[in-house]
Amino acid sequence: MSSPFTTLVAVLIFPGLSFILTYGLWCQWVSRKAAARLQNRQGPLHTGWQGILQPLADFIKLLVNEDITPAAADKPVFNYSPIAVFALPLAATFLIPIQSLTNLWGWDPIVSFEGDLILILFLMSVVILAVFLGGWSSGSLFGAVGATRAALMMLAYEIPLGLVAIGPAILAGSLQISKIVDWQVASVNAFFRAPSIQGLAVVGVLFIGVVIYVICLLAELELKPFDISEAETEIVHGWQVEYSGKKLALLNAGHDVKMVLAAALVTSLFLGGPAGPILPPFVWFILKTTFCVLVLTNLSVLFARFRIDQMVSGAWKYLVPLAVLQVMAVVALSGVI
Amino acid sequence: MSEREFVIPVGPQHPALKEPESFLFTVDGEVVVDVEARIGYNHRGIEKAMESRNYIQNLYITERVCGICSNAHQTAYTGSVEEAGGIEIPERAKYIRVFVQELERLHSHLLWVGVAAHEIGFDTMFYLVWRDRELVMDLLEEISGNRVNYAMPTVGGVRRDLNKDNFMRYHKILDTVAERTNYYIKVASTEKTILERAVGVGYLGKEDMIRLSGCGPNARSSGVPCDIRKLSPYLIYDEIPFEHIYVDNGDVLGQVLVRVLETLEAVKICKWVLDNIPEGEIAVKFNPMQRLPEGEAAYLVEAQRGELIHYTISDGKNMPYRHKIRAPTMANIPSLIERLKGGYIADIPITLAGIDPCFSCTDRMVFYDEGKDKTWSWTEGELSKYRKEWYSK
Numbered sequence: 001m002s003s004p005f006t007t008l009v010a011v012l013i014f015p016g017l018s019f020i021l022t023y024g025l026w027c028q029w030v031s032r033k034a035a036a037r038l039q040n041r042q043g044p045l046h047t048g049w050q051g052i053l054q055p056l057a058d059f060i061k062l063l064v065n066e067d068i069t070p071a072a073a074d075k076p077v078f079n080y081s082p083i084a085v086f087a088l089p090l091a092a093t094f095l096i097p098i099q100s101l102t103n104l105w106g107w108d109p110i111v112s113f114e115g116d117l118i119l120i121l122f123l124m125s126v127v128i129l130a131v132f133l134g135g136w137s138s139g140s141l142f143g144a145v146g147a148t149r150a151a152l153m154m155l156a157y158e159i160p161l162g163l164v165a166i167g168p169a170i171l172a173g174s175l176q177i178s179k180i181v182d183w184q185v186a187s188v189n190a191f192f193r194a195p196s197i198q199g200l201a202v203v204g205v206l207f208i209g210v211v212i213y214v215i216c217l218l219a220e221l222e223l224k225p226f227d228i229s230e231a232e233t234e235i236v237h238g239w240q241v242e243y244s245g246k247k248l249a250l251l252n253a254g255h256d257v258k259m260v261l262a263a264a265l266v267t268s269l270f271l272g273g274p275a276g277p278i279l280p281p282f283v284w285f286i287l288k289t290t291f292c293v294l295v296l297t298n299l300s301v302l303f304a305r306f307r308i309d310q311m312v313s314g315a316w317k318y319l320v321p322l323a324v325l326q327v328m329a330v331v332a333l334s335g336v337i
Numbered sequence: 338m339s340e341r342e343f344v345i346p347v348g349p350q351h352p353a354l355k356e357p358e359s360f361l362f363t364v365d366g367e368v369v370v371d372v373e374a375r376i377g378y379n380h381r382g383i384e385k386a387m388e389s390r391n392y393i394q395n396l397y398i399t400e401r402v403c404g405i406c407s408n409a410h411q412t413a414y415t416g417s418v419e420e421a422g423g424i425e426i427p428e429r430a431k432y433i434r435v436f437v438q439e440l441e442r443l444h445s446h447l448l449w450v451g452v453a454a455h456e457i458g459f460d461t462m463f464y465l466v467w468r469d470r471e472l473v474m475d476l477l478e479e480i481s482g483n484r485v486n487y488a489m490p491t492v493g494g495v496r497r498d499l500n501k502d503n504f505m506r507y508h509k510i511l512d513t514v515a516e517r518t519n520y521y522i523k524v525a526s527t528e529k530t531i532l533e534r535a536v537g538v539g540y541l542g543k544e545d546m547i548r549l550s551g552c553g554p555n556a557r558s559s560g561v562p563c564d565i566r567k568l569s570p571y572l573i574y575d576e577i578p579f580e581h582i583y584v585d586n587g588d589v590l591g592q593v594l595v596r597v598l599e600t601l602e603a604v605k606i607c608k609w610v611l612d613n614i615p616e617g618e619i620a621v622k623f624n625p626m627q628r629l630p631e632g633e634a635a636y637l638v639e640a641q642r643g644e645l646i647h648y649t650i651s652d653g654k655n656m657p658y659r660h661k662i663r664a665p666t667m668a669n670i671p672s673l674i675e676r677l678k679g680g681y682i683a684d685i686p687i688t689l690a691g692i693d694p695c696f697s698c699t700d701r702m703v704f705y706d707e708g709k710d711k712t713w714s715w716t717e718g719e720l721s722k723y724r725k726e727w728y729s730k
């Protein structure tokens with residue numbers, strides 16, 4: 001990222017804004033289509049090849065729709081929270097290593113500094129704050145219930161999510177995502193040169209980590225067993241209920257970006273980031289994140305929705321202790337290797 | 338109402354309700370404290386409309402009381418008219434009526450299992466169950482020509498015959514349905530997330546259920562044996578060997594169990610009918626202008642949702658003087674409200690769906706003065722006077 005021009009291109013076009021948005025639409029299509037096929041349906045079919053343009057069509061259609069602000073809503077908060085829900089995950093994706101513009105085999109993120117992992121975790125929490133404010137300010141009872149549920153859910157999954165993300169950071173000895181990726185690449189190479197029992201142990205411990213991480217991400221993304229804050233049949237889409245038109249389009253785009261961010265985080269922290277043989281980094285990034293999206297989709301069609309009390313108590317009874325144990329195991333291992 | 342409590346409206350328009358009906362939930366946080374039900378958004382004046390049409394025309398009205406139990410309503414209606422008029426129907430017609438009624442029970446219970454899965458957010462099961470329900474729908478379409486309103490029973494018999502050449506194929510389809518149902522029983526009784534949402538949810542004990550006079554699978558899930566097919570057999574149900582299904586779980590899981598086990602029983606009944614159906618006529622002649630002798634008759638049918646009562650009074654004309662329908666959902670609403678109290682908001686949809694409500698069958702109208710707290714009803718003459726005044730304005 002040497003010249004201002006390449007920085008501008010990186011932020012606005014690739015691998016920044018335009019790429020992430022397009023890729024978010026792709027992830028939405030993959031997710032919808034995979035879920036549909038798993039449920040013996042067709043999914044989107046008519047717009048473009050196999051309905052691949054359907055997410056874009058939905059987005060444009062929502063932009064054209066009438067934009068209603070309820071009279072009872074707290075207008076500034078109600079109007080600005082969709083922007084936050086969209087912009088915060090988008091900002092977080094700038095910290096993810098995808099592809100360097102100057103070097104075909106490099107993957108420097110647009111912004112990178114020691115401690116950017118903490119910033120990402122912080123941004124993901126602030127998104128929930130925006131969600132809460134948006135639902136609460138909408139002046140609807142369903143919105144208020146959905147917002148409360150979203151906040152309660154955050155109390156349950158935020159701690160294991162953060163704890164588990166620290167695991168790779170401890171092993172890599174850095175809180176910088178690109179350094180964590182570098183560490184993974186180096187240790188995988190070392191492992192293939194000289195396989196060792198410690199290496200296998202690290203893989204095992206990190207596997208527990210990735211399982212916990214994915215469960216927490218299902219909650220973060222409000223996917224099926226944890227779509228408690230949306231719960232269409234109970235509270236009519238919860239905190240989103242009063243949003244329409246442009247704001248709903250932004251919320252949906254925000255959800256897509258969040259999906260990309262979640263898949264990208266799993267990829268960067270546990271799957272070796274954009275690194276891989278033969279193909280350039282961004283291709284590997286797309287392959288790995290699409291795989292993550294498929295895993296998330298598959299999990300989300302397998303279960304019925306939990307109740308909020310079941311979800312919170314389950315998270316504190318099982319996920320948090322497991323995450324603590326996993327971190328302890330990581331600390332113990334980091335002394336060995 | 339304390340400061341922590343607030344009211345959440347569910348309905349008249351709400352995704353958990355497929356038909357307009359209003360429930361006002363007073364909730365404390367996530368816990369339901371009180372429920373207030375208000376019916377009457379779907380009133381169509383069917384009973385009144387029946388009084389000005391002849392007995393054959395009324396067939397088409399009764400069928401359209403409800404989409405899911407269209408055949409149950411027709412069976413009950415034709416039964417009551419035949420009883421009032423002293424019409425004896427051929428033996429083969431009885432078998433065909435039972436066959437269509439049990440097929441309808443099959444598709445209705447499968448539909449309910451899908452809806453229940455959808456209410457607890459298990460959309461995958463919803464899609465798969467509904468795919469298998471198509472087998473039954475196709476079978477019904479082949480037999481009657483229709484997917485929803487089968488128009489099979491008529492006064493004096495049935496309108497279409499079954500073809501013996503197809504019976505082997507029907508057997509195969511029914512076997513597939515039974516096999517799939519067994520699979521869903523396995524899923525529903527082992528899948529952890531389903532059990533979490535079904536066990537102990539919306540509990541109502543046997544004594545309470547009897548006190549609140551519930552009926553159908555709703556009451557049988559609380560251990561009340563109340564299947565009309567066993568208690569007061571009609572058509573040929575006294576000859577058919579089938580089990581009286583009831584469980585004493587009292588919760589949503591009990592309702593699921595009763596329905597899936599009844600699905601298997603319905604398959605058994607259908608297969609028995611195919612094996613034992615006698616040859617012969619399918620209907621005796623009934624002229625649309627035919628007058629019925631003076632008299633009255635009530636006919637009880639075990640519809641998919643419970644005990645369905647049709648009561649007809651004839652004053653010697655070719656149209657009923659009064660025809661009264663008591664749909665099962667009407668009887669289930671008091672127990673539904675008791676089930677909802679003390680539950681979580683998240684359990685409202687599944688508890689509501691648990692009784693398999695059909696509000697279009699249920700809706701009634703009374704006059705009620707809130708200020709004076711009194712109710713009254715109008716006689717025919719008063720209604721007619723009101724109509725004249727309304728239209729002369």
